[in-house]
Amino acid sequence: MTSATSPVVRTASERRRAGSLAWHVGALLVLAVVLYPVIWVLGASFKPSKDIIASLDLLPTEPVWANFSGLADGISGISITSFFTNSLLYAVLAVVGVVLSSSLTAYALAKIRFVGRNVLFTLMIGTLLLPYHVLLIPQYVLFRNLGYIDTLVPLVAGKFLATEAFFVFLMVQFMRGLPRELDEAAKLDGCGHLRTYWSIVLPLSRPALITSAIFTFINAWNDFMGPLIYLNTPSKYTVSLGLMMFRDQEGISNYGSMIAMSLVALVPVIAFFVAFQRYLIDGMATSGLKG
Amino acid sequence: MTLVKEAPVRPAKKRSAAPAAGRRGRRRENLAGYLFMSPWIAGFLLLTAGPMIASLYYAFTSYNLFTPPKWVGLDNFTTMFQDPRWQKSVEVTLKYVVVATPLKLLLALGVALLLAQRRRGQALYRAAFYMPSLIGASVSVGFVWRALFSDDAVVDRTQKIFGVDVGGWIGNPDYVLYSLVALSIWQFGAPMVIFLAGLKQVPQELYEAAEMDGAGPLRRFWNITLPMISPVLFFNVLLESIHAFQVFGSAYVVSDTRCGPADATLVYTCYLYQKGFKEAQMGFASAMAWTLVVAVALVTAVLFWSQKKWVHYEEAAK
Numbered sequence: 001m002t003s004a005t006s007p008v009v010r011t012a013s014e015r016r017r018a019g020s021l022a023w024h025v026g027a028l029l030v031l032a033v034v035l036y037p038v039i040w041v042l043g044a045s046f047k048p049s050k051d052i053i054a055s056l057d058l059l060p061t062e063p064v065w066a067n068f069s070g071l072a073d074g075i076s077g078i079s080i081t082s083f084f085t086n087s088l089l090y091a092v093l094a095v096v097g098v099v100l101s102s103s104l105t106a107y108a109l110a111k112i113r114f115v116g117r118n119v120l121f122t123l124m125i126g127t128l129l130l131p132y133h134v135l136l137i138p139q140y141v142l143f144r145n146l147g148y149i150d151t152l153v154p155l156v157a158g159k160f161l162a163t164e165a166f167f168v169f170l171m172v173q174f175m176r177g178l179p180r181e182l183d184e185a186a187k188l189d190g191c192g193h194l195r196t197y198w199s200i201v202l203p204l205s206r207p208a209l210i211t212s213a214i215f216t217f218i219n220a221w222n223d224f225m226g227p228l229i230y231l232n233t234p235s236k237y238t239v240s241l242g243l244m245m246f247r248d249q250e251g252i253s254n255y256g257s258m259i260a261m262s263l264v265a266l267v268p269v270i271a272f273f274v275a276f277q278r279y280l281i282d283g284m285a286t287s288g289l290k291g
Numbered sequence: 292m293t294l295v296k297e298a299p300v301r302p303a304k305k306r307s308a309a310p311a312a313g314r315r316g317r318r319r320e321n322l323a324g325y326l327f328m329s330p331w332i333a334g335f336l337l338l339t340a341g342p343m344i345a346s347l348y349y350a351f352t353s354y355n356l357f358t359p360p361k362w363v364g365l366d367n368f369t370t371m372f373q374d375p376r377w378q379k380s381v382e383v384t385l386k387y388v389v390v391a392t393p394l395k396l397l398l399a400l401g402v403a404l405l406l407a408q409r410r411r412g413q414a415l416y417r418a419a420f421y422m423p424s425l426i427g428a429s430v431s432v433g434f435v436w437r438a439l440f441s442d443d444a445v446v447d448r449t450q451k452i453f454g455v456d457v458g459g460w461i462g463n464p465d466y467v468l469y470s471l472v473a474l475s476i477w478q479f480g481a482p483m484v485i486f487l488a489g490l491k492q493v494p495q496e497l498y499e500a501a502e503m504d505g506a507g508p509l510r511r512f513w514n515i516t517l518p519m520i521s522p523v524l525f526f527n528v529l530l531e532s533i534h535a536f537q538v539f540g541s542a543y544v545v546s547d548t549r550c551g552p553a554d555a556t557l558v559y560t561c562y563l564y565q566k567g568f569k570e571a572q573m574g575f576a577s578a579m580a581w582t583l584v585v586a587v588a589l590v591t592a593v594l595f596w597s598q599k600k601w602v603h604y605e606e607a608a609k
Contacts (some may be wrong), residue, residue: 114324138342161334262431285488
């Protein structure tokens, strides 16, 4: 019997192996196209300026450091670290704001039964679909009248006031999934809502909080329109605006340092991504499925 | 806020069934609910509802930030509809939405189907494909795109090898928009991940049964996969087209802050930005913003209406 079946098994496993090989070849081909710009910028940052546009080689023939060492001079008297400090401050404040205010709101919507909860939840979801350009001008007028132009306040105020409905939604979905028995037991033990929120629901919601924190960090780091509208003084510029300054200053002539600066500006985003990609991708998937 | 008043009826009824919730307890729950939500309520009133009302008012005024708004009725809208640059921006945006969204979703679905198979290193592939979605929004990538697509650069030279000469992308009004489309398609990771999650929910028995009945791969895809993931497809179409309507950063950076050449990448929000923040025509810009809101609402409504025809929701609750 065994001798009769083994050839069949072998061809099936061979076919499976061939299928697997074809799959990997296909996936790698798509991946090569997708990651080409990333690899290109890595290579280009080590090319002499004149080669960056002109050369078709992916990697530099003679790598040079000049593009990176040139960054130490800064842009029109402002050091690169200034842009990075500003962006970091913006991103950190945004993360603190979003995690605190969104989790409070989400706790109320997921765990407290109060009059009007459904209406508020619907309103909150409704803001997800609103193009934010309709708020852009009146918010600018508001912050201008309050004297907050050229500060970080307009950029982070909304984060502390839970206006990013996407994260509230993400956290509500997560908190609803937590076992009811836990907060009911806490209630029986005499815990108030603040205590239940802080010591039970918040620690258990860590995956949702981390997802929101990383997305917020990356969004703030990448944010371009916000700083473009609200920041005027170059010393207060974030990395995105610093990059634009670079373009104005150096123009097309100095592609090398522009590309090097672009790459350096991407480092925090890529680092965050590599470290936390599992949370990010799962967060993205769940928010899409339940939406 | 008037909506809030209607609420008491429903939750109150529900609660009467819940045991051991006295009137004082109920009042305490209400208070706690509103206290916990107070940041959001403040944010909603101050940064969403208030500004919405303000911008609706500005839309009917002439307002340059320095003198008080002056009521002009429908003037902003009539000038806007006759403004050739506004018309151009509508045309550019529609072209962008209609070309970029389907292509991006097609690629996202294709790669998701590839990654849905159980293979070694699946998670690594998934992560790598997702990366452009996160870095794509940055000015850095705008620069990289500019460098890749400018005249006589990598893309231009490569296609010349194949005998195709379009005379550059960035400097060419006929092609520059498609370099932005390419940038958008490149960021297919987010819809891909959502497709993947949807594909995982399709019961394997369906495929096995279909295979027994002799259905080929194409047929299985058309008759099982597509209907089963149609809710996820709907979600992606909705989200991606709304996003596409609002594109700004890439158009601004790649086309060198002028959204050109020849207004070729003058997407709607770029014109809105120019009008509002370069020319300080806050009334006109607000009218533009509200027109965008109406357009997006219409698209959303049409999509929701159309889903009856092509989106299949399972009867059984998840």
